[in-house]
Amino acid sequence: MAGSVRRNVPTTDIEVAGDAVAHSREVERPSSPFVEFSADAPLELDCGLSLAPFNVAYQTYGTLNAAKSNAILICHALTGDQHVANAHPVTGKPGWWATMIGPGKPIDTRRYFVICPNILGGCMGSTGPASLSPATGKPYGLDFPVITVGDMVSAQVRLIDHLGIEQLFCVTGGSMGGMQVLEWAARLKDRVFTAMPIATAAWHSAQNIAFHEVGRQAVMADPDWCGGDYIEQGKVPRNGLAVARMAAHITYLSEEALQRKFGRELQERSEKTFTFNADFQVESYLRHQGTTFVDRFDANSYLYITRAMDYFDLAASHGGVLANAFRGTRTRFCVISFTSDWLYPTRESRTIVKALNAVAANVSFVEVESDKGHDAFLLEEPELFATVRGFLAAAAERRGIAPAESA
C-alpha cells in the first residue's frame, strides 16, 4: 500500500493554541492523523499534472463495524476542515457540525463510523499551497497545481482505499462539500450506498464565480500577498484575506437574517462618529469574521479552493447533460436545500433532482424552511436534522447496519 499513517492522535486530545503560529504548525504537523501517499503513487490531476507525494489529514469518530459497511464520509466546505465534531485545534471552537455528528445525534457515531478528511488544497494537514514542496523545500505557493473538486475526491478515494473501505454507507456535505458528494456519486457509483448533497449545486453560476473573483482579487491586491510568496517573505496578506472573507460571509446569510441580527444598530456607541470606524454592528461583525478567519486559514488555499469550485460543472464534464453523470446509479440520494439560500438556491437542487429523476434514481428531496440563508446547513434546523436522521436510519436498515445501542 502506498499510504502510511504518520501519526495517530486520539481525536479528543487536541491541544488548542489559538493563533497564526498554531495554524502554520497545522499545515506540516497536523493534530489529526494523516496518511502520506508516497512518490511512487502520484495523484493524477485534472490539469494534467501529477502530485506526489501528498498527505491527507483526517478525523474519525465512532467505530468501523466488522463488515466495514457503516462508514460515512463527511466532505467539508470552502473554509471548513476535518475538525467536524471536535474542538478546533487552532480556534478552540466546537467542530463545525458538532450538532449533527455525535452519539445520539442525527449522524449517530454509536451506529456509524464517521470520516472527515481535510481536502486537497486545504491548509490543515492535507497537501495544499502552504505545504512544503519536496522539489524546493519551500512552500508551494503558486507552484501548487490548480486543482478541481474532482481532484479533491481523488485524494479522498485514496484515503478510503487506505482505510480498506470498499463502499461508503453515505457521502454527505454542504456547499462545496455537496459538490464533492455529487462527484463521488457520479464517478464512484458502486462505492456510494447513499449520497446526501446539502445546500449545493452541480455547477458554479456566473454569480458564484463573480463573488469568488472579488475574494481572490482582494487577496491578490494585498501587498503582503507578495505574488503568492508571503510565507517565504514572512508576511500574511491579512487585510486581503479578511476582505475576501467579509464579502463571502454576506453571501452565506440571507438579507432577512442580517437585518434581524443587526438592523441599523450602532456598535457600542449612541451616535454616528462621522468617521470610517465600524459604527454599525454589522460592520463590526464582518470585521470580526474577517480577522478571526485569517488566523486559521491560508490565503493561497483560499485562492485554489475557490478556483476549484468555479471550475465545477458536473454536466459539462458529462457531455452537457447532467443526467448522464448519474446514469446507471443505484445510490439512494437525499437532496436538501434551504428556502432562503440565495448562494445555492433551491432551483439548483431541483436541477440535480431532475437529472436524477431522468435516470429513475432513488431520490428524496427536501427543501427546509429557514430564513438563515446558506449557512442554515451548519445550524440546528429541526427539519434538516429530522431529514438526515430519518433518511440515514431507513437506508441503514436496508444496508443491514445494526442499530445503535442506547447508552
Next chain:
Amino acid sequence: MMLDHGKSDAHAHRVDHLLIAEMVAAGSRVLDVGCGDGALLQLLAETKNVDGRGIEIARERVNACVAHGLSVIQGDADRDLAEYPDGAFDYAILSLTIQATLRPRLVLDNLLRIGRRAIVSFPNFGHWQVRTKLLATGRMPVTANLPDTWYETPNAHLCTIKDFADMCELANARVERAVAFNSSGQQLGTWVRLPLTVHNLLGEKAVFLLKRR
C-alpha cells in the same frame, strides 16, 4: 391535493390503498404520484416489499415522508412527470389525485408512459347521491365522499366512472382491472358480473389498473 377519505383511525388503511396494494406485484418498482403522508408507500413497503418513490406537492408532507425514511420529492403531477424516462417503474400510481390535476389527460398519458402499468383511483361523480343532490337542489353536490363546497374543493376535474373509462379508451389504455367500491369499502364485484352503468351509479370511488396498448 389529497382528499381525506375513508380513513377512520390512524391504524386503518384507506380502502383504495388496500385495493391498490392488492394489484401491485411484490418486489416491484413503484412511483406514487401525490403520495401525501406516504401511507400507501408505507403499506406497499410493508406488505409488498416494493422499491417505492413518491411525489408530493406539499412541502411539509414531503419532509415528513423523508424523515420517515420514504423516498419522496416535492413536485407537481401536472408539471414534473415529464422528467421521468419511459418505463422507469412497474407501476405509476395516482390515488385520489387525478381529479385535482389541471390536465388529467396529460397526467394519465405520463403515468402510462412512466409505468409499465398505471393504477388510478378517483371519486365517482356519477354516484346516485351526487346525481340526486344535483337534481333535487340544483346546486353542486356536497356529500360524505365529496365534502367540499365548489369554491373550496381542490378538485378541478371531477368525472364519473364512465367518463374515466372513456378517457382510458382515448389514451389507448387497456383496463386490466377495475373495482368500484362504496364508503364502507364494500366492493361492487367485477365489471363482468355487473354492467358499467350499475358501478357508475353505486360506486363512490373506483380503482383502475391500466396498461398502455
